[in-house]
Amino acid sequence: QKEVEQDPGPLSVPEGAIVSLNCTYSNSAFQYFMWYRQYSRKGPELLMYTYSSGNKEDGRFTAQVDKSSKYISLFIRDSQPSDSATYLCAMSSPSSNTGKLIFGQGTTLQVKP
Amino acid sequence: EPEVTQTPSHQVTQMGQEVILRCVPISNHLYFYWYRQILGQKVEFLVSFYNNEISEKSEIFDDQFSVERPDGSNFTLKIRSTKLEDSAMYFCASSGTGAFGEQFFGPGTRLTVL
Numbered sequence: 297q298k299e300v301e302q303d304p305g306p307l308s309v310p311e312g313a314i315v316s317l318n319c320t321y322s323n324s325a326f327q328y329f330m331w332y333r334q335y336s337r338k339g340p341e342l343l344m345y346t347y348s349s350g351n352k353e354d355g356r357f358t359a360q361v362d363k364s365s366k367y368i369s370l371f372i373r374d375s376q377p378s379d380s381a382t383y384l385c386a387m388s389s390p391s392s393n394t395g396k397l398i399f400g401q402g403t404t405l406q407v408k409p
Numbered sequence: 410e411p412e413v414t415q416t417p418s419h420q421v422t423q424m425g426q427e428v429i430l431r432c433v434p435i436s437n438h439l440y441f442y443w444y445r446q447i448l449g450q451k452v453e454f455l456v457s458f459y460n461n462e463i464s465e466k467s468e469i470f471d472d473q474f475s476v477e478r479p480d481g482s483n484f485t486l487k488i489r490s491t492k493l494e495d496s497a498m499y500f501c502a503s504s505g506t507g508a509f510g511e512q513f514f515g516p517g518t519r520l521t522v523l
Binding site: 327328330332337338339340341342345384386388390392393394395396397398399400401402 | 507512517
């Protein structure tokens with residue numbers, strides 16, 4: 297079983313839609329959870345950072361962590377064509393001592409005008 | 410806004426040659442990382458660096474790889490004898506709020522080994 301699983305998509309939605317992106321993981325030691333946005337051939341851009349379980353909101357973005365289910369989500373409200381990118385989930389465990397990130401495969405999102 | 414920078418943006422080399430990829434982390438950050446992403450694959454951890462030494466390395470990071478912080482601003486990744494399978498995007502990242510803080514990535518160096 298892969299440590300972090302993420303549906304690669306592609307996911308296509310109309311402008312204005314609510315987008316739900318998800319990752320599952322197998323390592324219950326993960327405590328730190330991140331979502332990055334990556335445009336083609338560019339570096340990952342940090343969108344959301346959360347620790348342990350719960351929700352975090354930042355503008356149109358909401359990150360949710362459900363540690364009991366080993367499941368994290370990113371919601372994008374009022375999606376825009378500029379949101380078209382690949383979204384990467386990443387997580388780390390205190391047991392590594394270094395904060396190394398384990399990434400999902402990434403989900404490609406296309407928002408159509 | 411402070412950002413991580415990387416040079417060159419694209420490096421083409423012949424198999425067996427040495428390459429050095431350069432990164433300037435965000436000023437006052439103390440934790441540094443290299444990751445790579447082979448085309449169409451996941452971003453993979455290579456190495457973490459703190460307090461002038463490697464704190465963790467992955468299985469990928471074998472004897473052909475080395476990292477260095479030669480001065481107070483640069484962080485380099487050296488590949489001594491490149492292989493075809495080293496072709497990938499290489500990303501540098503830094504964190505200033507501890508090992509488990511937010512990691513900020515650079516734009517990457519695309520390495521092509523011929």
